[in-house]
Amino acid sequence: MAGASDTPLVLLHRPPSLDFMDEILSRNFRILNTDTSSEPLPIFLSRHASSARAFVVVGRFFVTAEILSYLPSLQLLVCGSVGFDHVDLAECKRRGVVVTNARNAFSDDVADCAVGLLISVLRRIPAGDRFIRSGDWEKYGEFRLGSKVSGKRVGILGFGSIGSFVAKRLEGFDCVISYNSRSEKPSVPYRYYSDILSLAANNDVLVLCCSLTEQTHHIVNREVMESLGKDGVIINVGRGKLIDEKEMVKCLVDGVIGGAGLDVFENEPAVPEELFGLENVVLSPHSGVATQGSLDNVAEITLANLKAFFSNRPLLSPVQLD
Amino acid sequence: MESIGVLMMCPMNSYLENELQKRFNLLRYWTSPEKSVFLETHRNSIRAVVGNAFVGADAQLINDLPKLEIVSSFSVGLDKIDLGICKDKGIRVTNTPDVLTEDVADLAIGLILALLRRLCECDRYVRSGKWKQGDFKLTTKFSGKSVGIIGLGRIGTAIAKRAEAFSCPINYYSRTVKPDVAYKYYPTVVDLAKNSDILVVACPLSDETRHIVNRQVMDALGPKSVLINIGRGPHVDEQELVKALTEGRLGGAALDVFEKEPHVPEELFGLENVVLLPHVGSGTVETRNAMADLVVGNLEAHFSGKSLLTPVV
Numbered sequence: 001m002a003g004a005s006d007t008p009l010v011l012l013h014r015p016p017s018l019d020f021m022d023e024i025l026s027r028n029f030r031i032l033n034t035d036t037s038s039e040p041l042p043i044f045l046s047r048h049a050s051s052a053r054a055f056v057v058v059g060r061f062f063v064t065a066e067i068l069s070y071l072p073s074l075q076l077l078v079c080g081s082v083g084f085d086h087v088d089l090a091e092c093k094r095r096g097v098v099v100t101n102a103r104n105a106f107s108d109d110v111a112d113c114a115v116g117l118l119i120s121v122l123r124r125i126p127a128g129d130r131f132i133r134s135g136d137w138e139k140y141g142e143f144r145l146g147s148k149v150s151g152k153r154v155g156i157l158g159f160g161s162i163g164s165f166v167a168k169r170l171e172g173f174d175c176v177i178s179y180n181s182r183s184e185k186p187s188v189p190y191r192y193y194s195d196i197l198s199l200a201a202n203n204d205v206l207v208l209c210c211s212l213t214e215q216t217h218h219i220v221n222r223e224v225m226e227s228l229g230k231d232g233v234i235i236n237v238g239r240g241k242l243i244d245e246k247e248m249v250k251c252l253v254d255g256v257i258g259g260a261g262l263d264v265f266e267n268e269p270a271v272p273e274e275l276f277g278l279e280n281v282v283l284s285p286h287s288g289v290a291t292q293g294s295l296d297n298v299a300e301i302t303l304a305n306l307k308a309f310f311s312n313r314p315l316l317s318p319v320q321l322d
Numbered sequence: 323m324e325s326i327g328v329l330m331m332c333p334m335n336s337y338l339e340n341e342l343q344k345r346f347n348l349l350r351y352w353t354s355p356e357k358s359v360f361l362e363t364h365r366n367s368i369r370a371v372v373g374n375a376f377v378g379a380d381a382q383l384i385n386d387l388p389k390l391e392i393v394s395s396f397s398v399g400l401d402k403i404d405l406g407i408c409k410d411k412g413i414r415v416t417n418t419p420d421v422l423t424e425d426v427a428d429l430a431i432g433l434i435l436a437l438l439r440r441l442c443e444c445d446r447y448v449r450s451g452k453w454k455q456g457d458f459k460l461t462t463k464f465s466g467k468s469v470g471i472i473g474l475g476r477i478g479t480a481i482a483k484r485a486e487a488f489s490c491p492i493n494y495y496s497r498t499v500k501p502d503v504a505y506k507y508y509p510t511v512v513d514l515a516k517n518s519d520i521l522v523v524a525c526p527l528s529d530e531t532r533h534i535v536n537r538q539v540m541d542a543l544g545p546k547s548v549l550i551n552i553g554r555g556p557h558v559d560e561q562e563l564v565k566a567l568t569e570g571r572l573g574g575a576a577l578d579v580f581e582k583e584p585h586v587p588e589e590l591f592g593l594e595n596v597v598l599l600p601h602v603g604s605g606t607v608e609t610r611n612a613m614a615d616l617v618v619g620n621l622e623a624h625f626s627g628k629s630l631l632t633p634v635v
Contacts, residue, residue: 017457108465112488116435116464123429123606125436126445128599133591137584137600142333148606149432150424172487173428269453276449283448284441285458291439293463 008310011049011071014058014080021058021080021299028303029054029310045070054078054306057087058298065091076309080298081289082106082162083239084319085212093321100305103317104161105297106289111165113288114207114237117261118154118170120282121233122147122205127279144279147231147258150174155203157196157219158210158238159185166207178203181210196220200227205235212239220244225251231258237288240265249274252281263288323625327367329387331377334396338614342372345622351377361386370394370621375554375601376583378402384413392624394617397604398422400634401527401554408635415635416620420476421612422604427480429603430522430552433576434469434485436597437548438462438520443594465489470518472511472534473525473553474500481522493518496525511535515542520550527554535559540566548574548595552603555581564589567596578603 010029014021025031032052037044049055051073057063058080065088068074077092077099084101092099120126123146131143154170156163156179167177167190178191180199185192193199196219200206206228210216220234220243228234234257236243245266251257252275259280265271268286275281304316328346330339342348349368354360361368361383368387371379374396381404384390392414393403400417408415436442440461447458469485470493471478482492482505492505495514499507508514511534515521521543525531535549535558543549549572551558560581566572567590574595580586583601590596604613619631 108489109463112435112464113439116432116439116441119428119432120436120441120445123432123602125432125597125599126442128602129436129442129597131600132586132598137586141584143600143602143605145605145607145610146602148425148608149428169487172484173431174424271448271453282441282445284444285448285453287439287444287458287461290458290460291463292460293466295460 008054008306009052010306011045011052011055012058013055013061018058018080020295021056021302024299024303025056025306029306042066042070054309056080056302056306060086063087063092068092068095068097076100076305076315078302078305079319080302082110083211085239089319089321098309098315099319099321100301100315100317101319102298102301105301106294107161107165109291109294110162110209110237110288111169113263113284114162114166114209114235114261115169117235117237117263117282117284118205118207118233119149121235121259121261121280122149122152124279126282151176152205153178153203154205154207155179155193155199156190157181157199157206157208157242159188160209160211162237163207163209164188166209182215196224197227200224200232203228204231205233207235208238208242210238210242212241217241218244220248222247222251222256225257228257230255233257233259233261235261237263240268245272252278323622325367326369326625327364327389328370328372328621329364329368331371331373331379334372334374335610335614337611338372338396338617341614341618342621345618346370365389370624372396372617372621373402375399375402379408380404381407384408384411392416392621394620396613396617399527399554401556405635413635414624414630414633416617416630416632417634418604418613418616419632421616422609423476423480425606425609426477426524426552426603427484429578429599430477430481430524430550431484431488433550433552433578433597433599434520434522434548435464437550437574437576437595438464438467440594442597467519468493468517470494470508470514470521471505472496472514472521472523472557474503474505475525477552478522478524481524490520511539512542515539515547518543519547521547522550523553523557525553525557527556532556533559535563537562537566540572543572545570545573548572548576551575551577551579553579555579555583560587567593 007030011032013034054076056078079101150173153176159179159181180193249272261282263284326346329349331351369389369391371393379393384407395417398417398419465488469490474494474496495511564587576597578599
């Protein structure tokens, strides 16, 4: 246990189920864990966290202007996630708080999940498993045919590390890859579409890998889904709000699009119940990142960012605050 | 060619049925309640048999059809056809290689991901409303795990190529080392199992490969490794497999094939470290159409004296 008074103080907030970093952090820093008190958080922070220069947040905790107001010494916010849509970035910038995220920590697992969902939808894997377990295979014999994965045209929305990892995997299936992102990337060998509508029009599958911002909120709307078409499939491993969920449900029920594989939803853990009766949909409880491997990676990069900060070295994964 | 009798052994594909019906005198074996009477009636007009992975042409059938010239299988696997008798009698045999290679390989990877990442379990978890009560547990990462392939033919090679894109080191077992292959060779299946996180069966079924995955192999895999079968049910000692899974000695299994399809051991139904599929390795619209075209193409070639497209015998 780090106990010397010159060992830096780090504030930590995480749900009890996500305590995987507790030990390694305690070995390296003096940890002030919000878990240790039953006081309301604002009181706890005012009492104990005023000298904390670094704050580690794991899980979906909203770092609001109010929370930041209780942390006058804060200079570094370390997010144990890749997404940072739960952080008031403008307020961080105003206060001179630098934010880091988990960069590539989850990329392998999220990309694996995206490909797994894609194959599961096209080849009807969960439906087939249900078909057997319910006894229907012995009764009825014939199971509906799926759709071939190899060679499909896949459009990736967002070409960061997750998008590029998805592309690399799908190349093994000879998929034809194209993408859309805020700007074209000259080093990327795939075809660039300058808007999501043309990406949808020219692909069989759309994989959503971009971050949630004001510009990407509901970027997949009815028009995009109509453009994708009745055999088109959407895979979402980004954020639920990238898709107009109400419209998507209608489009699935009415056959405007062919299917969907979804790891994220607008109001998790609530999932539109109309989806439960659909065979062409595969649902996952935001577990794209949930392997031990990913957690180990997050712990590693969190520790590395903290160590760099406290020894005045460049941070590993600072987030652009604009 | 409308008078040529083509015996179709079981329902397999309506597009295929229609195409055969257009060209030949299609006889549907399964529609007749009295099989022996049926054969007796038609034995002199049947010149071709179309079978698949479930029902082919065994010795008895071949001997009952004196005018049989060709067996065209709607599958790549030939284990349901008595090849020896066909060779002896000069009966041609064709199958559907290559067109289904990608589908089977795609499914193998899909099964690995569904198993390791518990995708079917996740789907059940959400649909049952359990997510509202708490998050799903951690699952197992696929990227970077070692994949051991039994049989490095067309399908095995396609599986290796896909797994490589997930940064998986590839090992394999086959009857002989393949000299121009960069993957690591193991001389026995047990050695392969000992050194692989994921064992995939991708070889043809023959007398030598029956129960190639036996208790010893399953013990070598152990509780942290998994088995994927996209070959044939009899490749795996199914009774031993059920025991290994229910006793926790094997980490998990994803199976597209079973010893006595469509029967699946019910002990597996309650296990969440198991993924079960109803033999859909080539089960896509695109591939079944391509397979059907090959069956029809082979029959047309044969009956017009041309070279067969995909002969085996």
